[in-house]
Amino acid sequence: MxxxxxxxxxxxxxxxxxxxxxxxxxxxxxxxxxxxxxxxxxxxxxxxxxxxxxxxxxxxxxxxxxxxxYHDFRKSPAAGTHVRVCRAEACQAAGAEQLVAHVKDRLHTDIGGTSPDRGTTLDQVFCFGNCALGPTVEINGRISGRVTPQRFDALLDKA
Structure with a gap:
């Protein structure tokens, strides 16, 4: 053709x-x-x-x-709730690795995966441009800074 x-x-x-x-x-x-x-x-x-x-x-x-x-291109549909965690250097220095471990445990999935209930997809990004307020998380397009594991749980519950 x-x-x-x-x-x-x-x-x-x-x-x-x-x-x-x-x-x-x-x-x-x-x-x-x-x-x-x-x-x-x-x-x-x-x-x-x-x-x-x-x-x-x-x-x-x-x-x-x-x-x-390019990590932004998904090969399968995302779930209803989409969580993205910043893994860039500034967020790493502010505790992103500990936050990522908590998020993975809470969602029962790895980066790039979807929770077993198919309700939440977890992805990573390498900078939202919110470096002074790291670690940064985006849930359904809404960016939040200074996210602790406890704050993540509250944000996710609200989503």
Whole structure:
């Protein structure tokens, strides 16, 4: 199939092809397309890899490599509550490692995982820009600083 060709396809395929069309002229179009897909679906379904490779004249390995390199791209849907903990140096110095251990224990999952009840997904980031108030946690898009294990529990209970 030639780049830009349209097919009936699934709603996912139709969306991916329309995102490619919207960004085709952009330099480094793959990243904005992937961000569009994730913003729309909440994750980047592995089924988009061959479509993007075809549309952008890239290898499947190239597309997969970009998706797997950037930690912000999820390969499966996040749960209803999304927790992100900063692991950058300033937050580390303020106690982020102890907080991460507590969060993992509380959620019964590891970084990049989802709790057994499928209610909460845990991810890490490397700087929210809230360095003076570390350790920093984001729960469902709301950033909180100076988070202790006890404060995390209260924030999570509120979410």
């Amino acid at each position: 030639t780049p830009g060709a349209t097919t009936g396809g699934s709603p996912l395929e139709q969306y991916v092809r329309s995102a490619v069309a919207a960004h085709r002229a952009d330099r480094g179009a793959l990243l904005p397309i992937l961000h569009d897909i994730q913003a729309t679906f909440g994750y980047v379904d592995p089924a988009v890899v061959p479509i993007l490779a075809d549309e952008l004249n890239l290898s499947r390995a190239d597309v997969h490599g970009v998706i797997s390199f």
